[in-house]
Amino acid sequence: MGMPTVVPQQRFERETYLNKEYGIWSWLLTTDHKRIALLYLISITFFFFIGGFFALLIRLELLTPAGDLVQADTYNKLFTQHGMVMVFFFLIPSIPATLGNFLVPMMVGAKDLAFPRINLLSWYLYIIGGIIMLHCMLTGGVDTGWTFYVPFSSNFTNTKFVEAGIAIFIAGFSSILTGLNFVVTIHRMRAPGMTWSRLPLFIWAHYATSIIQLLGTPVVAITIVLVACERALHLGIFDPKLGGDPVLFQHLFWFYSHPAVYIMILPAMGVVTEIIPCFSRKRIFGYQFVALSSIAIAVFGFLVWAHHMFVAGISVYSALVFSFLSYAVALPSAIKVFNWTATLYKGSIRYDAPMLYAFGFLGLFTIGGLSGLFLAALGINVHVTDTYFVVAHFHYIMVGGAVMGYLGGMHFWWPKISGKLYPEGWARLAALIVFIGFNLTFFPQFVLGYLGMPRRYYDYSHMPEFQVLNVLSTAGATVLGVGYLLPMVYFLWSMRYGKPASDNPWNAAGLEWKTASPPPTFNFDEEPVVTWEAYNYDELDAPPQAQEVTVA
Amino acid sequence: MPESTLMGEHRQEQLHPELLHHFADPEQQRNSASLGMWVFLGTEIMFFGGMFCAYLIYRHWYFGDFGAASKSIDATLGATNTAVLICSSLTVVLAVWAAQTARRALLISMLVVTMLFGLAFLGIKGKEYYDKFEEHHVPGASFSFNNVPIPSHPGEYANPRHAQIFFSLYFMMTGIHALHMIIGLGIFSCLLYMACKGHFTPEYHTPVEIGGLYWHFVDIIWIYLFPLLYLIDRHP
Amino acid sequence: MAESAASGHSKSSPLKLYFGVWATLLVLTFVTYRVAYLELGPFNSVVALVIASIKATLVALFFMHVWHASEKLTKLVIVAALFFLLLLLGLTMADYATRTWS
Known part of the structure; x- marks a missing residue:
């Protein structure tokens, strides 16, 4: 890099994406990928804390075996809204729409995404969906569970499913457009030599x-449309009264919603x-291997969806095949874990x-992931279906995996994003x-589930022996809440x-570290030309570095 | 060195007024737009794919009932609509050609004709919907499909409940297709406006091309919808 | 698209091709419409779908210029989308096809 140490005063005057323009409209009408990020x-x-608020109420309710804090109906709405908000409005956009949006153009050496x-x-679509x-939540909410299985969602619930469906549909459109932008950017906008x-x-x-x-997203989008039309216009597509098959809904739903887990975990x-x-x-x-295993996960991820339906009445042979394929998706994931540890x-x-x-x-x-293999096995799956084992499993992936990755990435790139160091x-x-x-x-939820505590119960007074583990879990949720609040406070x-x-506080490889912190509006002062392989840390560390890495 | 690249950029801007700032050259911009549209059409395949999946399964389960219900739709109207869309695809491809070869009058007239074909399609579709409404074939409380014989199975009658699934799928699939047609008309109105303003040149006519891709794709969907919905089991 | 007037590709007028494809599509539409009234048993569906696929391919290749696309990426996008569509249809229908076994 040409400029080893930058004097703070110069830094203050330099034009960056943050200080180029001021005022609310310079943000709301921006096409700069960094500002949109x-x-x-x-x-x-914002939605993370809303979803977290619901989670907190759920854990509070489960502190005691009796259903004393909220009514059964309210509890149904709580876990539904927790799931919908966290999945569709936090986890799916989390890393791609923030870190991905910020970094993809910079990492490939482009001025912006292909379609700013x-x-x-x-x-805006995300915001409209969010509003x-x-x-929907403020005027009654939904109680279908985030999976909104038919026929309950289409014919029976008297909560606002159609509105929630529209919200998810619109948010899904926003997710599609983000993916479209990334694909085109990665294909078309790479810098010379990249x-x-x-x-x-x-x-x-x-x-x-x-x-x-x-x-994947278009399939769940059309599924939502079908269910919403079934509910609002009295069409009959999944309705068993007419000879329709609710399991078909589950096929279409999980065709997206299983790969959706990989939308959350792959960026992490x-x-x-x-x-x-x-x-x-x-x-x-x-x-x-790491590169291709990402693609393999994306493809294999589409082959395993029916392991969510082993007890739903799908054919035994189909279940066997899907069980086998679910094991297969563990391979590329294991390759990744192996390569990380080998690194x-x-x-x-x-x-x-x-x-x-x-x-x-x-x-x-x-x-x-390993507990996912338990669930891919037909026998264990039947035993622990709809218990807290499943809940624990997917929270280990989505929170332990995706949110950990998200927070790690936020810390790693915060100096680049804000131009400031966080307190280490x-x-x-x-x-x-x-x-x-x-x-x-x-972790207590794994045990709870294995012992047989069903998910989505608000009252477990007929099995008070589960209270100890539930108290542990609720206590942990409180600690977790503090852990999530802290970064927000010190980032601000x-x-x-x-x-x-400095421009590269970690002395890291990658084009995003070769530009200023925070970057200028078009990312690079001159178009970068790449002549090195990724992760060339041996070369970076080879000459004695004049610049001392200092972190507060 | 930086000055010369700056000059270069200025020259690029003068040469190509439509070049957006973050692209290196017009070719990159054109290729990006084209790829973007193709990828979007890929998502559209999956969007319709969910309905095709449901359709195929129920058609397999309830073949006779679906045949009877399909027969109640006017296949001649469907065939006419197919022809209308194919003609519109021709005019679209002619419009693209006109843009490529700087024939502005032809471009404008082809865009107009395409939109007229699109409106004709929607009109015929509306007539079909109206017939279904009159015959109480719209799913819901007033649905009725009693004593309709199953084709090729004398003495057997279609199950109205299964027929209702057919009509639900029929209205969803054609309805969402029609929605795409309406969006296509919107896109073509914009193209028409831009063409009248003289925005398109042989060097820059990407919007016509990718708008055309969208239109052709909607045509392809209909090419499948026509035999699947109208021609299941037509013989007496 | 790859075709641009600048490349001089459009000198040879493609109009003949466009009208030829258009006529073929119309003929195929008529054929599929008439064939539907013939008694072919299970082959009615097969014929209808084969003709539809030919028509769709014609539109994609010539009207959407996939045939002349200079790079394979366009084809890759199409093949990938169709592949995933087949996954959706195939694996779902595999469930329905094997439910009545045993």
């Missing part, structure tokens, strides 16, 4: 994610693949906050709190009081 960041954080206006449109969802085999693995992960968003894998080489000062082990091997490991989250991700994702001590503490809180919340704090970050 921040718009997304604010909105998904469509990018902004996607945020409809908020309106070949496919030089792309950061974060990009490969986002490419795979986009495939799922593009090919991409984040971790950036963090681990940086904090081990090593090239990633097995670049091609750590003999590395000069530093325990900065992003790396702590990456470690957390590794462990929790592995537990989540607080960040490590928060990472620790999140890890402890998470395990305290969800650092925007004003944090030390200015």
Whole structure:
């Protein structure tokens, strides 16, 4: 890099994407992918805390065996809204729409995404969907469960399913547009010399994610339309009264909603693949395998959906095949875990906050993935279907995996995004709190589920022996809540009081670190030309670095 | 060095007024737009795919009932509509050709004719819907499909409940297709406006091309809907 | 699309091709319409779908210019989307086809 140390005063005067324009309209009408990423960041954080609020009420209700805090109907709405908000309005857009939006153009060396206006449109669609969802929740909510199975959702519930369906449909459109932008950007906008085999693995992960968003989301979109029309216009498509098949709904629903899990986890894998080489000062082990395993996960992810339906009445033979295929999807995931650990091997490991989250991700994702194999096995699946075992499993993937990756990425790239350093001590503490809180919340749920506690029960007074584990879980949720609040507080704090970050505080590889922090509006002052492989940490560390990495 | 690239960029801007700032050259911009539309059409395949999936399963389950219900739709209207759409596809491809070869009058007239074909399609579709409404074939409380014989099975009558599934799918599939037609008309209105303003040149006519891709895709969907919905079991 | 006037590709007028494809499509529409009234047993559906697929392919190849597309990426997108559509249809229908076994 040409400019080793930048004097803070110059930094203050330099034009960045943050200080180029001011005022609300410069944000609401921006087409800058970095600003849109921040718009997304604010909105998904808002929905994260709404979803978290519902989670808190659920855990409070389960503190005691009796159904004493809320009524049964309210409880149904709580877990439904928790699921819908967290899945469709936080997890799906979480990493792609914030970190992905911010980093994909920079990592490939482009000035912006291929379609900046469509990018902004996607945020507006998300907001419209979000407002409809908020309106739906404030005026009664939905109680179908986030999976809105028919015929309950289409014919029986007297809550506002159609409104929630419209909200999810619109949010899904926003997700499709994000994926479309990424695919075209990665194909068309790479800088000279940025070949496919030089792309950061974060990009490969986002490419795979986009495939799922593009090919999966439309199916759930049309499914929502069908159910909503069945409910509102009295069509009969899944209605068993007419000879329709509710299991068909489940096929269509899970065709998207299983791969949707990979929409959440693949970007987190991409984040971790950036963090681990940086904090081990090593090239990633097995670049091609990590890259292709992302694509393999995206494809295999579409072959396993019916393992959600083993007890729904699908054919035995079909169940056998889907069980086998579900095992198959573990292969590319295992390849990734293997390559991450192999990268750590003999590395000069530093325990900065992003790396702590990456470690957390590794462990929790592995537990989540392995418990997924339990569920892929037909016998165990039948035993633990609709118990807290399933709840614990997917929270290990979605929260232990995806949210850990998200927080790790936020810490890793925060200096680039804001131009400020976050307080490292607080960040490590928060990472620790999140890890402890998470395990305290969800590990007891594995046990609960295995012992037979069903999910979605608000009252377990006929099985009071489950209370101890539930109390542990609720206590853990409180700790987890604190762990999630902390980063928000110190990130906000650092925007004003944090030390200015150098262009590359981690001495990391990757084009995004070769531009200023925060970057200028068009990302690079001159178009980058790439002549090196990704993760060239051996080359980066080869000459003695004049610049000392300092982190508060 | 930076100055010369700056000059280069300025020259690019003068040469190509439609070039957006973040693209290096017009070719990259054109290729990106085209790829974007193709990828979007890929998502559209899956969007309709969900309905095709439901359709195929129920058609297999309730073949006779579906045959009887299908026979109640006017196949001649359906065939006419297919022809209308094929003609509109021709005019679209002619419009693209006109844009490529700087024939502005032809471009404008082809866009107008395409839209007229699109409106004709929707008109015929509306007539079909009206007939179904008159015959109480619209699913819901007033639905009635009694004593309709199953084709090729003398003495057997269609189950009205299964027929209702057919009509539900019929209205969903054709309805969402018609919605795409309406969106296509909107796109073509914009293209027409841009063409009248003289925005398109042989160097820059990407909107016509990708708008055309969309229109052709909607045509392809109809090419499948026609035999699947209208021609299940036509012989007496 | 790859075709642009700048490349000089459009010198040879493609109009003949366009009208030829258009006429073929109309003929095929008429054929599929008439064949539906013949008694072919299960082959009615087969014929209808084969003709529809030919028509769709014609539109894609010539009207949507896939045939002349300079790069394979367009084809890849189409093949990928169709592949995933077949996954959806195939694996779902595999369930329905095997439910009555045993």
